[in-house]
Amino acid sequence: MSSPCLSSVLTHANLTMYQTGIPDVPPQQPTGLPSSPSFSSNINSQWYRQISPHFWTPDNVLEWISDQAEITKFDASTLSLAYCAMDGPALCQMNREQMIGIFGPELGPHLHHNLQEHKTKHELQSLTVPELNETCQLLDNFLDNLNFPLLSTIRIGHAEGDVSKREFDYNNDYDLSLTMEPMTPLGDTEYLSDNQSDSEYSSSSNSGMFSFSSLSSPESGSGESDPEFSYPLISKAHIKTEKGECRLKRPRGRPPKVSREHGSSIYDGPKKNKHAPRGTHLWEFIRDILIHPERNQGLMKWEDRREGVFKFLKSEAVAQMWGQKKKNSSMTYEKLSRAMRYYYKREILERVDGRRLVYKFGKNSSGWKIEEIGMGM
DNA sequence: GCCCTTTTTCCTGCTT
DNA sequence: TAAGCAGGAAAAAGGG
Numbered sequence: 001m002s003s004p005c006l007s008s009v010l011t012h013a014n015l016t017m018y019q020t021g022i023p024d025v026p027p028q029q030p031t032g033l034p035s036s037p038s039f040s041s042n043i044n045s046q047w048y049r050q051i052s053p054h055f056w057t058p059d060n061v062l063e064w065i066s067d068q069a070e071i072t073k074f075d076a077s078t079l080s081l082a083y084c085a086m087d088g089p090a091l092c093q094m095n096r097e098q099m100i101g102i103f104g105p106e107l108g109p110h111l112h113h114n115l116q117e118h119k120t121k122h123e124l125q126s127l128t129v130p131e132l133n134e135t136c137q138l139l140d141n142f143l144d145n146l147n148f149p150l151l152s153t154i155r156i157g158h159a160e161g162d163v164s165k166r167e168f169d170y171n172n173d174y175d176l177s178l179t180m181e182p183m184t185p186l187g188d189t190e191y192l193s194d195n196q197s198d199s200e201y202s203s204s205s206n207s208g209m210f211s212f213s214s215l216s217s218p219e220s221g222s223g224e225s226d227p228e229f230s231y232p233l234i235s236k237a238h239i240k241t242e243k244g245e246c247r248l249k250r251p252r253g254r255p256p257k258v259s260r261e262h263g264s265s266i267y268d269g270p271k272k273n274k275h276a277p278r279g280t281h282l283w284e285f286i287r288d289i290l291i292h293p294e295r296n297q298g299l300m301k302w303e304d305r306r307e308g309v310f311k312f313l314k315s316e317a318v319a320q321m322w323g324q325k326k327k328n329s330s331m332t333y334e335k336l337s338r339a340m341r342y343y344y345k346r347e348i349l350e351r352v353d354g355r356r357l358v359y360k361f362g363k364n365s366s367g368w369k370i371e372e373i374g375m376g377m
Numbered sequence: 378g379c380c381c382t383t384t385t386t387c388c389t390g391c392t393t
Numbered sequence: 394t395a396a397g398c399a400g401g402a403a404a405a406a407g408g409g
Contacts, residue, residue, distance in 0.1 A: 008405095114395075264399080281383075281384090282383085282384075284379070315397090326384085328385080328386090330385095330386090331385085333396095333397085334378095334396095334397080334398095335384090335385060335386065335387095336385095337397075337398075337399095338384090338385080338386080338398095338399090338400085339383080339384055339389095341386075341398080341399065341400070342383080342384080342400095350400095354392090354393085355396080356392095356397055
């Protein structure tokens with residue numbers, strides 16, 4: 001007698017779920033979930049981002065496990081289905097050790113971590129606006145009271161304007177767009193056109209989109225192009241290749257931003273304050289990853305902590321995180337590294353010759369030295 | 378509206 | 394050969 005193979009069952013579950021007309025969102029979807037077009041456009045993939053784990057059905061749980069197994073490149077066939085027939089509430093009651101016991105030391109911690117994030121996300125989401133404001137204020141005060149200079153730069157939003165969750169969590173779930181970002185009214189068509197323009201565009205050095213499933217950063221669905229960064233078709237120029245085929249080529253420079261006049265949500269506050277501080281710069285983003293190893297998850301490491309020499313371990317994953325932060329789904333390490341190289345001139349970074357993916361903080365950078373942050377790392 | 382800064386994108390050539 | 398690096402050029406976007 002052979003134990004049922006999880007992967008085949010999961011495949012079947014997915015087929016059943018997505019090919020028989022069964023709604024993507026289970027009927028027991030809790031009330032209070034946003035019903036913006038962005039949600040519905042995104043709901044085909046990773047629906048579990050929109051549904052609290054407490055409401056997951058056994059099928060939902062299976063699909064989630066399947067996704068996580070795929071993300072972590074875990075061989076799902078080694079799991080027995082007998083362990084996967086639990087529903088959301090049962091799943092939520094499990095602690096980390098229990099998950100490791102069932103799913104093993106490789107997949108178990110990942111599942112537990114991911115589940116906790118979903119739970120936290122939905123707890124935040126279920127808050128009303130005043131509650132959210134109050135929570136944000138409490139967090140703000142908490143961060144202010146922490147005697148940790150870098151954390152003092154983090155502002156938790158007040159349900160208006162840009163809900164500043166940028167440093168909120170940028171390890172493996174850097175985007176909270178589904179729960180907190182202003183919704184955009186564009187539909188699937190625009191999403192497609194973005195992806196399309198990305199895929200149509202091709203050059204020797206930059207293939208535009210890449211499969212995120214190949215990265216370690218597990219979230220960031222592959223189809224989540226930000227409509228804000230859709231390239232207007234008019235901006236594309238046709239070029240001829242040597243083979244005589246016509247190819248679409250994106251012009252140089254940053255693509256223009258599409259206005260958000262339809263984006264009305266509780267998070268859309270009054271017009272952006274012109275004198276509001278700028279977002280974190282790239283070098284600060286990099287620095288913050290380095291000085292928060294608990295959020296780092298092997299993305300970068302110090303080569304020489306005292307000298308400020310560091311190395312990218314998962315360059316494309318870091319680039320994707322930076323892209324998420326800037327709402328730019330087409331960010332790549334190549335582009336990120338170009339921005340990094342501009343820092344040489346300003347002495348924010350120094351060259352480290354002959355070493356790939358290795359950079360060094362320069363004299364015009366700050367906030368990374370052990371003395372500055374007042375903690376041993 | 379102009380200027381400056383900071384990216385972002387594209388590109389070519391070079392190095393590892 | 395692929396990936397990464399270097400740096401010029403052009404453009405967008407935000408702040409002053």
